[in-house]
Amino acid sequence: MRGRAWLGAALVLGAQLRALWLAAAVEVHTAKEVVAVNGTNQRLKCTFSSSSPVSQQLSVTWNFQPEDLSTHEPVFYYLKEPHKPPFGRFKERVTWDGNIERNDVSIMIWNLQPSDNGTFTCQVANWPDVYGTIGEVRLRVVQKVSFSEIHFLAVAIGSASVLMIIVVTAVIICRQRRRKARDKRLEVADTEL
Numbered sequence: 001m002r003g004r005a006w007l008g009a010a011l012v013l014g015a016q017l018r019a020l021w022l023a024a025a026v027e028v029h030t031a032k033e034v035v036a037v038n039g040t041n042q043r044l045k046c047t048f049s050s051s052s053p054v055s056q057q058l059s060v061t062w063n064f065q066p067e068d069l070s071t072h073e074p075v076f077y078y079l080k081e082p083h084k085p086p087f088g089r090f091k092e093r094v095t096w097d098g099n100i101e102r103n104d105v106s107i108m109i110w111n112l113q114p115s116d117n118g119t120f121t122c123q124v125a126n127w128p129d130v131y132g133t134i135g136e137v138r139l140r141v142v143q144k145v146s147f148s149e150i151h152f153l154a155v156a157i158g159s160a161s162v163l164m165i166i167v168v169t170a171v172i173i174c175r176q177r178r179r180k181a182r183d184k185r186l187e188v189a190d191t192e193l
Contacts (some may be wrong), residue, residue: 026132033138043105046122050129057127062104066118
């Protein structure tokens with residue numbers, strides 16, 4: 001009977017430790033999707049929260065998965081200081097744009113190309129919180145800015161405003177002409193009498 005009691009206590013303790021471990025994990029926050037224009041620069045924002053203070057062993061790993069789902073490519077690494085990739089498509093096109101004291105581990109991608117379409121992942125380990133969520137940012141590089149609903153609404157409101165001004169101006173001009181014609185008829189009628 002004693003063995004079963006120990007086994008039950010161990011299972012309960014294990015479940016509690018697992019719950020504590022999950023509660024102590026690093027949480028990573030990113031924008032889910034970013035749209036950028038070909039040839040421009042784009043900041044990929046990544047922030048984190050941790051139950052532990054920021055440690056000297058904090059590490060950040062950025063990777064890239066192209067849309068064609070070929071192999072992951074390293075983009076950037078941070079451990080005590082930023083480390084640019086020594087090779088690959090982002091070798092001379094990525095810089096650190098974060099601030100560790102503010103829990104910001106963002107990067108800047110320069111001179112975006114259509115081949116940069118894909119998913120960027122941001123992973124943070126802050127000892128002893130070494131496990132946690134992985135942030136994902138889907139980047140879409142477009143040739144030109146798309147005509148969004150806000151732009152359409154602004155053009156519609158602007159066009160309607162211009163049309164109203166034209167109609168009001170036409171009504172005022174017509175009334176003035178009628179008034180002048182009426183005044184002229186009255187004047188002619190007065191002179192005939």
